Amino acid sequence: MGRADARRAQARDTRQAGKSGGIRRLFTWKKLLGTFFGIILLGMGAFGALYLYVDVPEANAMAKRQSNVYQYSDGTVLARTGKGVNRQIVNLSEVPEKVQHSFVAAENKTFYDDQGVDLKGTTRALFNTLSGKGKQGGSTITQQYVKNYYLTQDPTVSRKLKELVIALKVDRDRSKDEILAGYINTAYYGRGASGIQAAAQAYYGVDAKELNVAQGAYLASLLQAPSQYDWATATDTGKRLVKERWAYTLDNMVEMGWLEESERAGLEFPVPQKPKPAQGREGQAGYLVEAANKELEKQGVTEADREAGGWTFTLTVDKKRQDELEKAVDAQLESKLDREGDEIDATVQAGATSVDPETGEVVALYGGEDYVKHYFSNATRQDYQPASTFKPLVLAAALENGSTTQDGSLIGLNTVYDGTSRRPVVGSDTPFAPQNEDDRSYGPISVQKAMNSSVNSVFAQMIVDVTPAAVKETALAVGVPDKNFPERPAVSLGTMNASTWDMAGVYATLANHGQKVTPHILRSAEHRDRVIDPDEPKREQAVSRASADTVTQALTGVVDAGSGRAADTSAYDAAGKTGTAEENKSAWFAGYTPELATVVALFGEKDGGGKQVSLTGTANSGRASGGGFPARIWADYTLGALGGGSDARFDLEDVERGEAPAPPTPSQTPSEEPAPSQAPTTPSEEPSETPSETPSETPSSSSPPPSPSATTPPVTPPSKSPELPPSPDDDTQPGERPGSNAAASDQ
Template structure:
């Protein structure tokens, strides 16, 4: 009888939650002859199934019997900062805490036997009649049988044997037989309770007690904290079907009472079945059973259970980490949860010092953000990415305050291969850095002069007075007009000059330079579709993709991501050498290193003089000046809102020192124009994102404790120049006077700004539901 074998369990503690259950009687003795007869039947059953299944050996199946600590069950993966010690997030659904059998109270021990195997304490580890039944069904073509003892169930878990097949039944029977010979019943039941899944990612009874009730099975815990018999019965009911059937989750929801009304009823019904079994096994008296109540304290389902840290801004980093790993071996083409549940240690490129500095300034709701952007309307949104020159390591990433929401700094592939993220925005004049780089690469000196009137027609590009888009106009004025050197036009951000420069170079060369520097994608409108589509630049020449873009590419009309723009700046900071932006440094499991970053540099085709001229010119931009003795270079950018001549939707500041590159975007979550708390629309790259960029660069370089003297820019030689530059030639010098910001001369664009609801710019599910930026068709909007 089952009751007799309960004597093999340690006596119930007086303070135990099962106190009051009758003390089991002594175990009846099974005669050696009877035991031998049963073993013969087991052998015959196993052989029958083996022969019926066409198997020829059981050596593999009985070779080893792993204990719970040896099982390769799903394990949590942890993502770390670059130091390899500080965690960013914990991933995966697995939650398991092993509790030795003799440290458990009796509640779950009794409930699980009543639920799953009422002859556990007397059987030989195998339901040999069930095995014979399966063998007979195999021979006769009858229905397959699936019932198993607790020992067989553990054997199945230990050997990862799934599905009701003849070979599985033979394997579990053979292992169960060996288990019963090698271990005591107490040990086997302990193995099982520490291993079996209970749903919600909980493996083992202790994890289940914590997950569903916030309690423990430890008998030395305070009585109020220990799992009760009634609660244990709810948990043991779930073993039958821990999760909803994915093919029919509504009709077969399982036994989690919080999943649905049907699941709750299933739980109540099976709870009653277990209660009746507890009475039959004399673990409960009839009166005790009658007084038991179904517990109403089951915790609600936590959809984020088993995971932590994803709600913070660095949760967006985790998205990029997983996306990156899915593209490389040994993680490519693996199941969706392979990384999350693989028990890996993932070390990212994110430097906590840099990340902290990024969040402090780019989260404009914080008191640590610059005064210019602090306390502004709720629809204001900033994004910031910092990249290490020469390595491509993303040191800091802020795409939004909610790591489970919208990503305004980039895009990534989710576990289904779908593009996610809101990170593309028209860069405006900040994109002119690539025109400038292409120009110096073609030996066009930054001191070369251009005709720079306020307005100019470009017939070859279709920008004439009679065209729908009209001529090109400057958004700013400069003292040098109408005859400006290229460096002066850069500082004043003159559209006329840069439109002419793009025509001279060719759209393909500008795109080539941007691609080599770090712009992997741009967004363009396609005929008949008002929504911009991502155009892959990486892996294509400028000539191959130039057809998607017009000359307006040179003044920043087409959307790019903050991540790509930051990588472009890092390439300039590294002396004209690009390293691909990436988030993962290494992946380990135990003692095995499974993946390690490969930093490879590619040249931009810029010699030392070209880089020096580029650095010098961008260092003259007033917004790029730092007050901490670092040589710095940068460029602002602004793109207008729709047809407005006075309102802007996208503002940028991008730049670098020799040690750090960063890009900052400031816009809105709903696509509306930027409007200050006082009702003004006077928001530009210089007074919005630039203060964020400067404060970040100061704070991050200070946190990294780097010496600015080791990262000085070199002076350009300006070959062929007989006169010195019209301003001092040192990067730290004061740039020439700039005309006051004015919007009065801006004409309206020819088309309204469309909205974007296609991936990757709108495929994520943000906490707020923004209308992401869209790239307009060729317009009259001056970039700034």
């Protein structure tokens, strides 16, 4: 090699050595360590700034949203309502301690000792998010609570960083119990259930406070993959995985000292119940919820309060009796109707209310065929006339006021009136000559027998004897709601408006010996921040015990030997009254036993309640009287509601028998006595299906006829047409309608 080549090689070596030394000088260990700590310091500074910048926000709307729970008197869930979230927040104290520990064991064993974050898990989650692998686990219970309660489920870096900061602050400011309670109340468990209370109901049909440790471990295991681990829909792999996680959870509890090894060994996997449809407002539930909401408004729980959610409303309704009422309507009415193929059957609506006469609690209610099909409650509607179910109140008013007949005879059960159809009332400024059903005339008839057969002419004269004003006062006192009904004789036929709810209260008052009974359906309303126990209704004496018990005595005759015999059975002591409104637009049976007061009604309704129509022809049965379908529904329900019968008997005191006038001389016998050919074989109110059971309403030889002054004094024929009761769809007032002596067929 020449000198020139040597110099070039030496220069090349020098350049290479310079490069290597420069790299070494640039990446010394000191510089690398400094850079590392610089990055750490920069990150800490950035995190510090982030910590100062990010505040704990308000809870997101979905996390706070709860459902309301309506439940029967025994705690069984009737319905849940709310804006799309099935959640009911419970205090941690309501969750068994071992169930609490099962969630910690499943998700975050160090929960009680950590600072609210898992840096390793969070770093892994951030890396996976940045690398596109999606959302990953590893968060603490505190972090999951923050995500559910304050943030969203979005798998973004910014959300994860906020979660980390907020979790640190929440752990600093709140107790572990508060955090754990928030976590189990906000988590989603599948089956539409958010929160542990809804989950306990959805999977095991119990409240959270009733969960055992095995069930709690399953619910805790679910949170990892609710849809995959739901036993009812899980694949074989899903079932294997959830059982493994269930065992893992219990093993962790043993490790942490929260569960004895011996108890763990004895636990078996708790297979959940099959999923059930969400409890909404279908069937009778909607009617019950609607009735409860009306009372809640009176108690100060507004619609806005209910929309906020979180309430538990306990009703007075007895689930067993509610089921019996629904079965009775189905068996005695709905099964016989052809709603799709028959125009008349399509118009029939049934309603009923059943009340405990001692407490006023509504124990069962029937609002219609289905709330989602017919939103208007037939139990509480007040647009139909209660018809002859009002007649007992005419008698009650007569007894309460010590009223007498036109000749001065004290009115009681034995008092004899003239039962001639179309007989003009005596002593009234408003002419009225009501027609009995089928235009039947009875001649001299006792008040008891007139009640049995619902004789219009007798009660029209009685209300004149008592005065319509006095009858109205008594009616309002016992609970009839319509304060504006006219003070005219036609009111004796029940021409005001009332609901089955109203009349159930009226008849419960009679059953309660005249002490006022106000029906109510709400037992309690509970919220985490507010508890309402409704005030007990006042129990003043609406009418005297003697008056109420005398009416009860009269109404036992209606059931035993009158128009209400379809409700009669030896299984219980019963009193009741039938009612059929003008033109057969409604049919009623109102009755009671010593333990239960129930009113059942049918309504003819067309065009969604806009038009009242006749019930005649219902189920091809002819005239739908109160002694037909309503009485049979009443009897079927009452028998079931009383568990097949009852030994309770009416305790009646001071029953007013009234005065029976002395027999008249032959020349005084009322000329209006009908000839045999005038009297049809069917008495008023008796169902056409059972004509052979019709009792005779002709007074027996032991019943003296009335004196002329008592029932049929000489009168001058009225100068204008007798008063007619108004039809529900006719605004013409009584006494103002055209026509002669043709009056209502109301019975």
